[in-house]
Amino acid sequence: MxxxxxxxxxxxxxxxxxxxxxxxxxxxxxxxxxIKIDFLKVEIKTSSEYLLFTSQNAVNSVISNENWMEFKRKKCFCVGKKTKALLEQNGFVVVQSFEYVEELATYLIAKHSHDSFAFFSGNLRQDTLPIALQQANITFEEKKVYRTDLTxxxxxxxxxxxxxxxxxxxxxxxxxxxxxxxxxxxxxxxxxxxxxxxxxxxxxxxxxxxxxxxxxxxxxxxxxxxxx
Incomplete structure:
Protein backbone atom coordinates (compact mmCIF):
# COMPACT_ATOMS: atom_id res chain seq x y z
CA MET A 1 0.00 0.00 0.00
CA ILE A 35 -22.78 16.53 13.65
CA LYS A 36 -24.27 20.02 13.66
CA ILE A 37 -23.88 22.51 16.52
CA ASP A 38 -26.52 25.13 17.32
CA PHE A 39 -25.94 27.79 19.94
CA LEU A 40 -28.90 28.33 22.27
CA LYS A 41 -30.18 31.70 23.39
CA VAL A 42 -30.62 31.06 27.10
CA GLU A 43 -30.49 32.99 30.36
CA ILE A 44 -26.87 32.71 31.45
CA LYS A 45 -26.79 34.78 34.64
CA THR A 46 -25.25 32.98 37.60
CA SER A 47 -24.21 33.68 41.18
CA SER A 48 -21.68 30.83 41.16
CA GLU A 49 -18.07 31.68 41.99
CA TYR A 50 -16.44 29.86 39.08
CA LEU A 51 -17.30 28.88 35.51
CA LEU A 52 -16.69 25.44 33.97
CA PHE A 53 -16.18 24.88 30.23
CA THR A 54 -15.43 21.49 28.71
CA SER A 55 -15.61 22.51 25.03
CA GLN A 56 -15.01 25.39 22.65
CA ASN A 57 -18.66 25.11 21.61
CA ALA A 58 -19.77 26.10 25.11
CA VAL A 59 -17.45 29.13 25.10
CA ASN A 60 -18.60 30.26 21.67
CA SER A 61 -22.23 29.92 22.69
CA VAL A 62 -21.77 31.93 25.88
CA ILE A 63 -19.98 34.79 24.11
CA SER A 64 -22.75 34.86 21.48
CA ASN A 65 -25.22 35.85 24.23
CA GLU A 66 -25.73 39.57 24.79
CA ASN A 67 -24.86 39.70 28.48
CA TRP A 68 -21.72 37.55 28.33
CA MET A 69 -19.40 40.45 29.24
CA GLU A 70 -20.51 40.33 32.88
CA PHE A 71 -18.97 36.85 33.11
CA LYS A 72 -15.46 38.08 32.44
CA ARG A 73 -14.97 38.94 36.11
CA LYS A 74 -15.51 35.30 37.08
CA LYS A 75 -12.62 32.84 36.92
CA CYS A 76 -12.80 29.67 34.86
CA PHE A 77 -11.70 26.07 34.78
CA CYS A 78 -11.74 24.29 31.45
CA VAL A 79 -10.86 21.23 29.40
CA GLY A 80 -8.62 21.57 26.35
CA LYS A 81 -5.79 23.88 25.29
CA LYS A 82 -7.92 25.41 22.55
CA THR A 83 -10.80 26.00 24.97
CA LYS A 84 -8.34 27.78 27.30
CA ALA A 85 -6.96 29.87 24.44
CA LEU A 86 -10.47 30.85 23.31
CA LEU A 87 -11.45 31.91 26.83
CA GLU A 88 -8.31 33.98 27.26
CA GLN A 89 -8.71 35.60 23.84
CA ASN A 90 -12.08 36.84 25.04
CA GLY A 91 -10.75 38.23 28.31
CA PHE A 92 -11.57 35.40 30.73
CA VAL A 93 -9.14 34.36 33.45
CA VAL A 94 -8.47 30.61 33.34
CA VAL A 95 -7.30 29.30 36.72
CA GLN A 96 -6.43 25.83 35.42
CA SER A 97 -6.98 23.77 32.29
CA PHE A 98 -6.89 20.01 31.82
CA GLU A 99 -6.72 17.58 28.92
CA TYR A 100 -9.63 15.46 30.12
CA VAL A 101 -12.85 15.96 32.08
CA GLU A 102 -11.80 13.28 34.59
CA GLU A 103 -8.73 15.34 35.49
CA LEU A 104 -10.85 18.46 35.98
CA ALA A 105 -13.28 16.59 38.24
CA THR A 106 -10.47 15.15 40.37
CA TYR A 107 -8.88 18.59 40.78
CA LEU A 108 -12.12 20.33 41.77
CA ILE A 109 -12.94 17.66 44.34
CA ALA A 110 -9.46 17.93 45.86
CA LYS A 111 -9.01 21.71 45.78
CA HIS A 112 -12.42 23.40 45.49
CA SER A 113 -14.94 21.22 47.27
CA HIS A 114 -16.47 24.21 49.11
CA ASP A 115 -16.83 26.47 46.07
CA SER A 116 -19.74 26.85 43.64
CA PHE A 117 -19.67 26.42 39.87
CA ALA A 118 -21.67 27.13 36.74
CA PHE A 119 -21.13 24.37 34.18
CA PHE A 120 -21.87 25.32 30.56
CA SER A 121 -22.65 22.28 28.47
CA GLY A 122 -24.41 20.79 25.44
CA ASN A 123 -27.38 18.43 25.23
CA LEU A 124 -25.24 15.36 24.49
CA ARG A 125 -22.55 15.96 27.08
CA GLN A 126 -21.08 13.03 28.99
CA ASP A 127 -22.19 12.41 32.59
CA THR A 128 -18.65 12.28 34.02
CA LEU A 129 -18.39 15.79 35.47
CA PRO A 130 -21.94 16.23 36.85
CA ILE A 131 -21.86 12.81 38.53
CA ALA A 132 -18.45 13.47 40.10
CA LEU A 133 -19.55 16.86 41.45
CA GLN A 134 -22.84 15.46 42.77
CA GLN A 135 -21.12 12.57 44.54
CA ALA A 136 -18.68 15.01 46.16
CA ASN A 137 -21.57 17.28 47.24
CA ILE A 138 -20.09 20.21 45.33
CA THR A 139 -22.51 23.02 44.54
CA PHE A 140 -23.00 23.52 40.82
CA GLU A 141 -25.63 24.57 38.32
CA GLU A 142 -25.66 23.30 34.76
CA LYS A 143 -26.64 25.52 31.86
CA LYS A 144 -27.12 23.90 28.48
CA VAL A 145 -25.95 26.50 26.00
CA TYR A 146 -25.65 24.52 22.75
CA ARG A 147 -27.32 21.62 21.01
CA THR A 148 -25.61 18.85 19.07
CA ASP A 149 -27.64 17.21 16.30
CA LEU A 150 -26.53 14.06 14.50
CA THR A 151 -26.27 14.54 10.72
Missing amino acids: NSKSIKILSTKKLLSNQRQFLLNADFGLIEADF PIKVESKVDGILFFSPSGVKSYLKENTITNQVCFCIGTTTAKEVEITTKNVLIANQPTVENTIIQCINYFNQKNTNL
Whole structure:
Protein backbone atom coordinates (compact mmCIF):
# COMPACT_ATOMS: atom_id res chain seq x y z
CA MET A 1 0.00 0.00 0.00
CA ASN A 2 1.57 3.34 -1.01
CA SER A 3 0.54 6.68 0.43
CA LYS A 4 -1.40 7.71 -2.67
CA SER A 5 -3.70 4.72 -2.28
CA ILE A 6 -4.55 5.53 1.34
CA LYS A 7 -7.93 7.18 1.78
CA ILE A 8 -9.00 8.83 5.02
CA LEU A 9 -12.47 9.88 6.16
CA SER A 10 -12.73 12.83 8.54
CA THR A 11 -16.05 12.97 10.39
CA LYS A 12 -15.79 16.76 10.55
CA LYS A 13 -14.74 19.28 7.94
CA LEU A 14 -11.14 20.25 8.60
CA LEU A 15 -9.53 23.67 8.60
CA SER A 16 -7.25 24.30 5.63
CA ASN A 17 -4.06 23.87 7.66
CA GLN A 18 -5.36 20.62 9.17
CA ARG A 19 -6.35 19.31 5.76
CA GLN A 20 -2.92 20.15 4.40
CA PHE A 21 -1.24 17.64 6.75
CA LEU A 22 -3.03 14.81 4.96
CA LEU A 23 -2.63 16.26 1.48
CA ASN A 24 1.10 16.78 2.03
CA ALA A 25 1.32 13.09 2.95
CA ASP A 26 -0.37 12.26 -0.38
CA PHE A 27 -3.38 10.74 1.35
CA GLY A 28 -6.80 10.82 -0.21
CA LEU A 29 -9.34 12.63 1.95
CA ILE A 30 -13.11 12.59 2.32
CA GLU A 31 -14.56 15.00 4.88
CA ALA A 32 -18.06 15.78 6.08
CA ASP A 33 -19.71 17.15 9.20
CA PHE A 34 -21.45 14.25 10.92
CA ILE A 35 -22.78 16.53 13.65
CA LYS A 36 -24.27 20.02 13.66
CA ILE A 37 -23.88 22.51 16.52
CA ASP A 38 -26.52 25.13 17.32
CA PHE A 39 -25.94 27.79 19.94
CA LEU A 40 -28.90 28.33 22.27
CA LYS A 41 -30.18 31.70 23.39
CA VAL A 42 -30.62 31.06 27.10
CA GLU A 43 -30.49 32.99 30.36
CA ILE A 44 -26.87 32.71 31.45
CA LYS A 45 -26.79 34.78 34.64
CA THR A 46 -25.25 32.98 37.60
CA SER A 47 -24.21 33.68 41.18
CA SER A 48 -21.68 30.83 41.16
CA GLU A 49 -18.07 31.68 41.99
CA TYR A 50 -16.44 29.86 39.08
CA LEU A 51 -17.30 28.88 35.51
CA LEU A 52 -16.69 25.44 33.97
CA PHE A 53 -16.18 24.88 30.23
CA THR A 54 -15.43 21.49 28.71
CA SER A 55 -15.61 22.51 25.03
CA GLN A 56 -15.01 25.39 22.65
CA ASN A 57 -18.66 25.11 21.61
CA ALA A 58 -19.77 26.10 25.11
CA VAL A 59 -17.45 29.13 25.10
CA ASN A 60 -18.60 30.26 21.67
CA SER A 61 -22.23 29.92 22.69
CA VAL A 62 -21.77 31.93 25.88
CA ILE A 63 -19.98 34.79 24.11
CA SER A 64 -22.75 34.86 21.48
CA ASN A 65 -25.22 35.85 24.23
CA GLU A 66 -25.73 39.57 24.79
CA ASN A 67 -24.86 39.70 28.48
CA TRP A 68 -21.72 37.55 28.33
CA MET A 69 -19.40 40.45 29.24
CA GLU A 70 -20.51 40.33 32.88
CA PHE A 71 -18.97 36.85 33.11
CA LYS A 72 -15.46 38.08 32.44
CA ARG A 73 -14.97 38.94 36.11
CA LYS A 74 -15.51 35.30 37.08
CA LYS A 75 -12.62 32.84 36.92
CA CYS A 76 -12.80 29.67 34.86
CA PHE A 77 -11.70 26.07 34.78
CA CYS A 78 -11.74 24.29 31.45
CA VAL A 79 -10.86 21.23 29.40
CA GLY A 80 -8.62 21.57 26.35
CA LYS A 81 -5.79 23.88 25.29
CA LYS A 82 -7.92 25.41 22.55
CA THR A 83 -10.80 26.00 24.97
CA LYS A 84 -8.34 27.78 27.30
CA ALA A 85 -6.96 29.87 24.44
CA LEU A 86 -10.47 30.85 23.31
CA LEU A 87 -11.45 31.91 26.83
CA GLU A 88 -8.31 33.98 27.26
CA GLN A 89 -8.71 35.60 23.84
CA ASN A 90 -12.08 36.84 25.04
CA GLY A 91 -10.75 38.23 28.31
CA PHE A 92 -11.57 35.40 30.73
CA VAL A 93 -9.14 34.36 33.45
CA VAL A 94 -8.47 30.61 33.34
CA VAL A 95 -7.30 29.30 36.72
CA GLN A 96 -6.43 25.83 35.42
CA SER A 97 -6.98 23.77 32.29
CA PHE A 98 -6.89 20.01 31.82
CA GLU A 99 -6.72 17.58 28.92
CA TYR A 100 -9.63 15.46 30.12
CA VAL A 101 -12.85 15.96 32.08
CA GLU A 102 -11.80 13.28 34.59
CA GLU A 103 -8.73 15.34 35.49
CA LEU A 104 -10.85 18.46 35.98
CA ALA A 105 -13.28 16.59 38.24
CA THR A 106 -10.47 15.15 40.37
CA TYR A 107 -8.88 18.59 40.78
CA LEU A 108 -12.12 20.33 41.77
CA ILE A 109 -12.94 17.66 44.34
CA ALA A 110 -9.46 17.93 45.86
CA LYS A 111 -9.01 21.71 45.78
CA HIS A 112 -12.42 23.40 45.49
CA SER A 113 -14.94 21.22 47.27
CA HIS A 114 -16.47 24.21 49.11
CA ASP A 115 -16.83 26.47 46.07
CA SER A 116 -19.74 26.85 43.64
CA PHE A 117 -19.67 26.42 39.87
CA ALA A 118 -21.67 27.13 36.74
CA PHE A 119 -21.13 24.37 34.18
CA PHE A 120 -21.87 25.32 30.56
CA SER A 121 -22.65 22.28 28.47
CA GLY A 122 -24.41 20.79 25.44
CA ASN A 123 -27.38 18.43 25.23
CA LEU A 124 -25.24 15.36 24.49
CA ARG A 125 -22.55 15.96 27.08
CA GLN A 126 -21.08 13.03 28.99
CA ASP A 127 -22.19 12.41 32.59
CA THR A 128 -18.65 12.28 34.02
CA LEU A 129 -18.39 15.79 35.47
CA PRO A 130 -21.94 16.23 36.85
CA ILE A 131 -21.86 12.81 38.53
CA ALA A 132 -18.45 13.47 40.10
CA LEU A 133 -19.55 16.86 41.45
CA GLN A 134 -22.84 15.46 42.77
CA GLN A 135 -21.12 12.57 44.54
CA ALA A 136 -18.68 15.01 46.16
CA ASN A 137 -21.57 17.28 47.24
CA ILE A 138 -20.09 20.21 45.33
CA THR A 139 -22.51 23.02 44.54
CA PHE A 140 -23.00 23.52 40.82
CA GLU A 141 -25.63 24.57 38.32
CA GLU A 142 -25.66 23.30 34.76
CA LYS A 143 -26.64 25.52 31.86
CA LYS A 144 -27.12 23.90 28.48
CA VAL A 145 -25.95 26.50 26.00
CA TYR A 146 -25.65 24.52 22.75
CA ARG A 147 -27.32 21.62 21.01
CA THR A 148 -25.61 18.85 19.07
CA ASP A 149 -27.64 17.21 16.30
CA LEU A 150 -26.53 14.06 14.50
CA THR A 151 -26.27 14.54 10.72
CA PRO A 152 -25.43 11.05 9.41
CA ILE A 153 -24.16 10.66 5.84
CA LYS A 154 -23.77 7.46 3.84
CA VAL A 155 -20.14 7.08 2.75
CA GLU A 156 -19.98 5.15 -0.51
CA SER A 157 -16.19 5.14 -0.94
CA LYS A 158 -13.92 2.58 0.69
CA VAL A 159 -11.60 4.18 3.23
CA ASP A 160 -8.57 2.90 5.16
CA GLY A 161 -8.85 5.14 8.19
CA ILE A 162 -11.51 7.19 9.96
CA LEU A 163 -10.92 10.30 12.09
CA PHE A 164 -13.35 10.65 15.01
CA PHE A 165 -13.53 13.75 17.21
CA SER A 166 -16.49 13.12 19.54
CA PRO A 167 -18.74 10.29 20.78
CA SER A 168 -21.67 11.92 18.98
CA GLY A 169 -19.67 11.88 15.74
CA VAL A 170 -19.16 8.14 16.18
CA LYS A 171 -22.87 7.57 16.79
CA SER A 172 -23.78 9.63 13.74
CA TYR A 173 -21.35 7.76 11.49
CA LEU A 174 -22.69 4.38 12.59
CA LYS A 175 -26.27 5.32 11.77
CA GLU A 176 -25.51 5.05 8.04
CA ASN A 177 -22.20 3.17 7.91
CA THR A 178 -20.29 0.27 9.40
CA ILE A 179 -16.75 -0.12 10.70
CA THR A 180 -15.06 -3.22 9.30
CA ASN A 181 -11.29 -3.31 8.92
CA GLN A 182 -10.72 0.46 8.97
CA VAL A 183 -8.34 1.92 11.54
CA CYS A 184 -10.15 4.45 13.75
CA PHE A 185 -8.17 7.44 15.02
CA CYS A 186 -9.78 9.13 18.03
CA ILE A 187 -9.15 12.53 19.54
CA GLY A 188 -9.44 11.20 23.10
CA THR A 189 -10.39 8.36 25.40
CA THR A 190 -14.11 9.20 25.62
CA THR A 191 -14.44 9.10 21.85
CA ALA A 192 -12.38 5.91 21.74
CA LYS A 193 -14.71 4.20 24.23
CA GLU A 194 -17.63 4.85 21.89
CA VAL A 195 -15.73 3.36 18.93
CA GLU A 196 -14.57 0.36 20.97
CA ILE A 197 -18.19 -0.77 21.30
CA THR A 198 -17.90 -1.67 17.61
CA THR A 199 -14.19 -2.35 16.98
CA LYS A 200 -10.90 -2.64 18.84
CA ASN A 201 -8.99 -1.27 15.85
CA VAL A 202 -8.53 2.08 17.58
CA LEU A 203 -5.64 4.49 18.07
CA ILE A 204 -5.90 7.48 20.41
CA ALA A 205 -4.14 10.80 19.85
CA ASN A 206 -1.25 11.60 22.19
CA GLN A 207 -2.85 14.98 22.78
CA PRO A 208 -6.61 15.62 22.43
CA THR A 209 -6.38 17.92 19.42
CA VAL A 210 -7.53 17.59 15.82
CA GLU A 211 -3.97 18.14 14.62
CA ASN A 212 -2.52 15.38 16.76
CA THR A 213 -5.25 12.98 15.68
CA ILE A 214 -4.28 13.64 12.07
CA ILE A 215 -0.57 13.21 12.82
CA GLN A 216 -1.25 9.88 14.54
CA CYS A 217 -3.06 8.76 11.38
CA ILE A 218 -0.21 9.82 9.08
CA ASN A 219 2.44 8.23 11.30
CA TYR A 220 0.50 4.95 11.49
CA PHE A 221 0.20 4.49 7.74
CA ASN A 222 3.74 5.72 7.04
CA GLN A 223 5.07 3.20 9.57
CA LYS A 224 2.93 0.48 8.03
CA ASN A 225 4.34 1.26 4.58
CA THR A 226 7.89 1.23 5.95
CA ASN A 227 7.35 -2.25 7.38
CA LEU A 228 6.00 -3.70 4.14
